[in-house]
Amino acid sequence: MAKKEEDIEKNLTGDDLPQADASRSSWFKRVQKGILTSTSEKKEIQEGLWAKCPECKYTCTTTELSENKYVCPKCNYHHRIGSGEYFDILFDGDEYTELFDNIRSKDHLGFTDLKPYHKRLEDIWKKSDLHDSIRVAVGKIE
Secondary structure, three states: OHHHHHHHHHHHOOOOOOHHHHOOOHHHHOHHHOOOOOHHHOOOOOOOOEEEOOOOOOEEEHHHHHHOOOEOOOOOOEOOOOHHHHHHHHOHHHOEEEEOOOOOOOOOOOOEOOOEHHHHHHHHHHHHOOOOOOOEEEEOOO
């Protein structure tokens, strides 16, 4: 039984199969499409290294996109960015003062849909370190 499990594991990694099983699992190797790389030979790519434009589907590195101020080099699509990235672009030398950073959203109406609003606020504060839906800053621009 252990031998059979070992054979299955070996087959799923894309290694050579016994002749009898080769015809049944050739779909997995995708030889017809020219994809011959076995799973063990594939390289891991760091997450967040590449960015794909939602407009023209052009793929570039996140560094290239950042250097281009988050505008697609091919179609000039403006990617969504957070306020931190926007402040870095807008203010000279990252010299700015954030105003009203002690203000927090509140649930004055006691609103509830699928989840109470105050619970949604707590969840978003844990995820983003942002306290409100807007950030205000003042600084030098050129």
